[in-house]
Amino acid sequence: MPVNSHLTILSELEKKVLWLAAWTIHHANHVRETTDGLKVGGHQASSASLATIMTALYFHVLRPEDRVAVKPHASPIYHAIQYLLGGQSVDKLEGFRGYKGAQSYPSRTKDADDVDFSTGSVGLGVAQTLFSSLVQDYVRAHGWGLERPEGRMIALVGDAELDEGNIFESILEGWKQGLRNCWWIIDYNRQSLDAVIREGLWARYEALFRDFGWDVVILKYGSLLEAAFREPGGEHLRKWIDDCPNQLYSALVFQGGAAWRRRLNDDIGDQGDVTRLIEARSDAELARLMTNLAGNDLPSLLEAFGRIDHDRPTCFICYTIKGYGLPFAGHKDNHAGLMTPAQMESLRVAMGIRPGHEWDKFEGLSLAPDRLQAFLEQVAFRARKRHRPAAPVPVPDELAVTIQPVMSTQTGFGLILNELARENSELATRVVTTSPDVTVSTNLGPWVNRRGLFAREAVADTFKSERIPSTFTWEFSPKGQHIELGIAEMNLFILLSALGLSHAINGERLLPIGTLYDPFIARGLDALNYACYQDARFILAATPSGISLAPEGGAHQSIGTPLIGIAQDGIAAFEPAFVDELSVILAFAFAYIQKEGDGDASERNWLRDETGGSVYLRLSTRPVEQIKRPMTVELRQAIIDGAYWLRRPGPNCQVVVAYTGTVAPEAIQAVGLMAEDRRDIGLLAVTSADRLNAGWTAASRARERGLVHASAHIERLLADVPSHCGIVTVLDGHPATLAWLGAVGGHRVRPLGVEHFGQTGEIRDLYRHYGIDSNAIVAAAQSIAPGRPIRHLRAVDLG
Ligand SMILES: Cc1ncc(C[n+]2csc(CCOP(=O)(O)OP(=O)(O)O)c2C)c(N)n1
């Protein structure tokens, strides 16, 4: 525990942090002009309950190597602390929640003040700290970054946030993986957004965390209350508070000293010693005493944090008051509550702050500014440095693979990784794979056989030692490169997020690849979104996909994922049909996930390739006849840009078939069937609807801004297609994915795809049923590119 003067300084800073956060929110709502009539808000109450805990952490407990996920609504407190430490500007604070101002919820990518993890969607940041801790172990076990001390991964958790299931999924995974160096600090203010939470929840948490191997520290009463409990009659008081229901406690906190006195006198006022204990205090002192919970009491917090001298995962249940120190403290409706200008004025006066000096760092504090500044300058957390960008791991243009005459993209993926696993290259060493219990069924098995599973302690494969034949060797060791997860897809995405930020968090770059079944992207979509939002870098191989997974059953089909690929910011989506395409795309992906430039879009494809991002590969188990062809520089570039002509349209072209992914054979066959009856048909292979679309949008915008010659890859591809020509688009996914192609050059489009879910059957039956077989393509072509009847068109059978 720090000496007294240290504590005095921290108390002053706590006061300042509380004020600055309240003022930041007030400024955004009452001082700054807003034009759209929307309330800016800012969660004054929610942030106030963490003011003390965060003061203790950032000014005393944290070391430069520690990383913190801050509860979303404590963002004003975080920004205030950073401001005091010199990492945040008044401009940004004045712009809180405004355009380019400090963010409503701490953001790694949008905030200027060095946020560790983006939060906002409750539950995700919490689990991210757990996985970041596992990633730190992974990195160190591989011998990297050992010159730096181990950091603690810390989450500040709202008590209602713990309702989110993904937190529990991660606890289970953490237990399996031997979690260390992880602290979760629960802001137990017993309030959610709408309500006061159930009685006794802390006991469930305590049991649960202990069951999964965590230490649990319960911080209930502050130092004042603890001292009062030691006075004569104190035990009575303790019993009264212990028995006090959350609702009543909250109501009394809101009502203040006189109400406390009335209630205590009614309940235990005739019991001698305790009466004297109460009577000895004024209303204000009584209110201060009764609200002195440990989570809002610096000495208790500093002592509890200081006592941890081990690396076991630790959960602190800290009793706090929502709105602590503010007029609506404890009120059940305070979540979106804002202090009125009159209340703010009273707080200003109470804090001793002169009008016009609201942002002054030391205004209203009793200690000398020099002393406070000197203290701030020696704060350990301030010494942290951003890691220098790690040099990119070299990647070849294509990855080696032996292409068989007929194979699926999923098989190709497995073979490419198997080849990579044999290499003794930096690339192969930095790859880390993971999968939520679908390692084998997504063809990662051969890679795992060669590279092994990761665990801090070695575990042999008993089947191997017992000499029982098995296709897979399942050996765990600290050098293993595959992290085996349980089925929870949320865990996959949060782990990918943690692995994909290793270069920023650990200063060591990893090249993460996660595999899962394509439909289950939906299960982890919010976590995927947040991974991208915080600019984590990874490759997602989703397979099998669409209705082409036919024998897997209707329940596993994915329809909307190609649209997710287009719409999800921060991830480039590809859907190759052939394995040579996949080899080019994967090589591109390894380089792309390492890019850190912040350059503008390239004037060639109008994509921000130098900025980089993550990559989503939508793959298939459907075996497809491969094309034997040399991989030219032009073809490679076109595959990466998103499309190429598999059959170039002639000058009199009447129809173009544009396909994506595993329906390539149907598209090729349809072109063959139409060849005699329609002239100069073109066949466009679309490898990335996402990148084509993004390039087109960006080039259009560039033209609108005056760059008249800007042209996108898809615009150049369609430039010579006559305007009367129709385009039939087709994919095993939602037809809207390619329907926009008509808007590029004004061509008429008939988009084919899958719109309904769940019908099972063989591929042939399903393609016919949903209208994406060659016959459906021909029928569509006939309807939009009239001419003489197409001879090979069978009557379309809609099953
Ligand atoms: C996934 C998700 N669902 C809903 C919300 C909206 N929301 C924001 S805060 C909150 C309640 C938070 O309560 P708690 O975690 O106890 O924090 P406190 O407000 O008490 O500080 C809710 C429902 C959200 N941010 N994220």
Ligand SMILES: [Mg+2]
């Ligand atoms: Mg709460």
